[in-house]
Amino acid sequence: MRTKNRQPKIKLLALKTRSFILDIFFPSFCVTCKKEGVFLCKDCKKRIDIFKTPSHFPKKSKLEIFYCATKYKQDEIEKLIYSFKYQFIKEIKNELCEILMEHLKISGFKKNSSQVLIPVPLHKKRLRWRGFNQSEILAKEISDHFDIPMITNVLFRKKYTEPQTLKQDRKERIKNVKNAFLCKNIEIIKDKEIILIDDVLTTGATLKECAKILSKNNIKKIIAITIAK
Ligand SMILES: [Zn+2]
Incomplete structure (x- = not known):
């Protein structure tokens, strides 16, 4: 019994120590106004326009509903996502997921027992470079919040591709x-409702391609969740 009780305390202590060390060496600053102590301060968060309804993909797409929290082209979001993906500040998941959860709440997202979360996978090469899959980190947060299982051993990226943001056309x-x-x-x-998770939707080509290959199996339906578009 004692060991059971001690475990969470040790874990909490480890987390606190990590956060303390991070604060000393990498103090957090608001990505837009540079206020110390947070990655996004309350005042800057207020400026983010969170979508109130889900979006829909064109009828012929395998994807049905698409929950996207906000638009990419706003200073706060662009900077949060840049720091998360290219400055490798994993902790920014908290700010991003706070925005995402708010959108899911107001846009009527409902969980059900057939749902599974599948983060858009990275190619091995890119995973080595970044050290983490940003979509998997977001999916893990959603999984913990809604108690929906996350699956990472079904969908894989076999082709190494240039980042979509570099392709203008x-x-x-x-x-x-x-x-x-x-x-x-x-x-x-089999018979699952798949929720694809990605950080940003650009043209939707990545999500559509994932949906196309997943839909070849016996699944119920596919929806998608992203932070921004
Ligand atoms: Zn700020």
Whole structure:
């Protein structure tokens, strides 16, 4: 019994120590106004326009509903996502997920027992470079919050592609991700409602390509969740 009680305390202590060390060496500053102690201060957060309804993909797409929290083209969001993905500040997941949870709440997202979360996978090479998959970090937060299982052993990225943000042309972006993914262990997703998780939607080519390959299996439906578009 004692060991059981001690475990969470040790974990909490480890987390606090980590946060203390991080604060000394990497103090957090608001990404826009540089106020110390947070990555996004209350005043700057107020400026973020959180969408109140979900979006829909075109009818012929395999994706049905699409929950996107806010638009990418606002200073706060662009800077949060940049620091998260390219300055590797994993802790920014908290600010991003706070915005996302608020959107899911007001736009009527409902959980159900057939749902599973699948983060858009990174290619091994990019995963080595960044050290983490940003979509998986977001999916883990959603998984903990709603108690929906996260699955990372079904969808894989087989083709190394240039980041979609570097491809300006729409056709180029579609070509870039074409046949980039593959499925394994498909029995896990049988009759499931799949929730694809990505950080940012650019043209939607990545999500559509993931949905296309996943829909070839016996699944119920596919929806998507992203922070911004
Ligand atoms: Zn601020």
